[in-house]
Amino acid sequence: MSFEDLPDWLPAWCTERLGNEPVSVLFEARSISAVFGLRLTDGTDVVVKVREDDGRTTSCVAAQAVLAERGFPCARPLTPVVGVGTLSVHAEEYRPGGELLRGDSPELAVRYAAVFARLMAELADVTVPPPVPNPRWVRWDHLDAGLWPSIGFLDERDQGAVPPYIVDTAERARERLLAADLPCVLGHADFEAQNLRWHEGGVWVVHDWDSLAWQPEAALAGAASAVFPKTGPATLPPIESSEAFLMTYQDLRGRRFTAEEQEIAWAASLWPAAHDVRWEALCTDPPPPHDVVRAQVAERLRRAKA
Known part of the structure; x- marks a missing residue:
């Protein structure tokens, strides 16, 4: 430019x-x-x-x-x-420098979870008006008609291009998330690898603070456990990596999620992926394959009791 x-x-x-x-x-x-x-x-x-x-x-x-x-x-x-x-x-x-940390192994999940736990602990006593509406990829709490938050140009496209399993996944995950009665907290809702840089084994900078959200803590941790390796098209890390992320997060925050919070974390792990698959199905020609997402949907929904 x-x-x-x-x-x-x-x-x-x-x-x-x-x-x-x-x-x-x-x-x-x-x-x-x-x-x-x-x-x-x-x-x-x-x-x-x-x-x-x-x-x-x-x-x-x-x-x-x-x-x-x-x-x-x-x-x-x-x-x-x-x-x-x-x-x-x-x-x-301007905070240049640092490197992307690529991968989705449980070992890397632990490193990302440690940063997220520190971030959430720092935000816990920050008092600002809730940053709503939430970013669309965690906006399952929207009041718009239909399943998805309203995005004009996207809603005008042929929704038949969205894979039926994604619609079903989003419906079930959203229903579970909306049924929860948990307090909302401030948290980072776009905790993707592409928004962090690392240097000499430690985190150098976390970017994209425009993407703070106001959602239950377990939901924010669950979403982060699913997007931490993302640098491109929609994907999910292995179940074991999301497990490692969530366990590390709870350890470092000093408390265990309740049974309901565990379910909410797993439900929230699906909404960003469903949002991204829909987006790519409607905006990309041809859309990228999403075999990794499809393969994990049933197990993540089971854990969410959705």
Whole structure:
């Protein structure tokens, strides 16, 4: 991306909020949000994040700022969230470096679970307005008509392309999750390998704080136990790896999940995969194979009593 391709308002925004204008673009990435890595006139490298204002971002950035202040490995916000038209915009420090930790073995699950337990412990006493609506891949609690949270362009497509077993899985997992009567807590809902970097055996940085959610602790841990190895299309780690993740998490948090929480964790382990398979079935031509997901659905549903 060239400097000339930046949004027209962004250079002036940087001057006003950061005291310097950008002189070059380090990187640009787009998913739910647009992310711009910029070098400013004083030589500082920053990251500016831009997304449609859905009411969540202020709470997410406030929580991220608390954790950064405490020394948790995450980028420190440099500005509060600022409205620009219909957009929410903020800047944070640039935290390059580190490596992806690839794999889905029980041994790696334990390492990821230790980071997640530390993260959740740090968030436990952070008080911000709940960042709702939750990210769509953990938004089983939506109030929209139908099974899935409403996503206009996706809902307009031929839903017959979604594998029937995915629809059945999502229905059963959601029913189990909605039947639970558990308190919600603040937690990271996109704990995928692609959002972490490691250095010399330890975690270097955790990214994507826009994806904080307000769901039961067991559900957040269950979702994390299923997505920790993800760097691409929808998949699931082996059952034994999710088990190792959940056991390590409970050990480090100092309490065992109740029987209900265990079931909720396993139900929540299925919703992100079901969401992703549906997305890929409707948006990818041809969609990638999902044999790993299909092979595990029955056992995960059994453990969820769904």
